[in-house]
Amino acid sequence: MSVIINDTCITCDACAQNCPVEAIVDDNDNPTGNPRYYVQPEKCVECVGIFDDPQCAAICPSIGCITWDMPFTKEFDAHFLNEEIYKLGTKNGTPRSPAYKEKKFREDILLSKRGVGEKIQVEPQEGEVA
Ligand code: SF4
Numbered sequence: 001m002s003v004i005i006n007d008t009c010i011t012c013d014a015c016a017q018n019c020p021v022e023a024i025v026d027d028n029d030n031p032t033g034n035p036r037y038y039v040q041p042e043k044c045v046e047c048v049g050i051f052d053d054p055q056c057a058a059i060c061p062s063i064g065c066i067t068w069d070m071p072f073t074k075e076f077d078a079h080f081l082n083e084e085i086y087k088l089g090t091k092n093g094t095p096r097s098p099a100y101k102e103k104k105f106r107e108d109i110l111l112s113k114r115g116v117g118e119k120i121q122v123e124p125q126e127g128e129v130a
């Protein structure tokens with residue numbers, strides 16, 4: 001990962017329908033138990049090689065709902081093993097954390113622009129049609 005969905009999600013399903021790698025689950029299947037959609041960081045590829053930007057964020061009607069998080073790389077293994085934020089899938093009992101397998105990420109996004117809450121979408125300026 002990746003990107004992360006916050007509590008402004010209105011469970012509209014648009015992101016899940018448009019994710020090219022089926023990385024997004026609905027509120028019923030959110031492994032953290034939160035009542036919102038959830039991006040599985042161990043599956044998200046930040047749309048690298050498919051779209052110019054994360055498609056889920058581009059299509060989400062709740063601006064600011066989907067934000068950047070850290071790249072899904074070994075450097076950030078501990079971050080993704082934080083069970084308050086993520087519940088990773090497992091393989092033979094081993095969490096599918098970055099140490100298990102890293103994922104593609106947008107290398108053009110500076111680390112300083114990442115982190116839970118860092119915006120992907122740009123809010124429309126006054127007078128601009130969204
Ligand atoms: S950034 Fe792309 S791959 Fe990742 S969850 Fe969103 S749509 Fe799916």
Ligand code: SF4
Nearest residue numbers: 009010012013015060
């Ligand atoms: S598109 Fe946005 S509001 Fe709709 S389910 Fe996905 S994160 Fe939630």
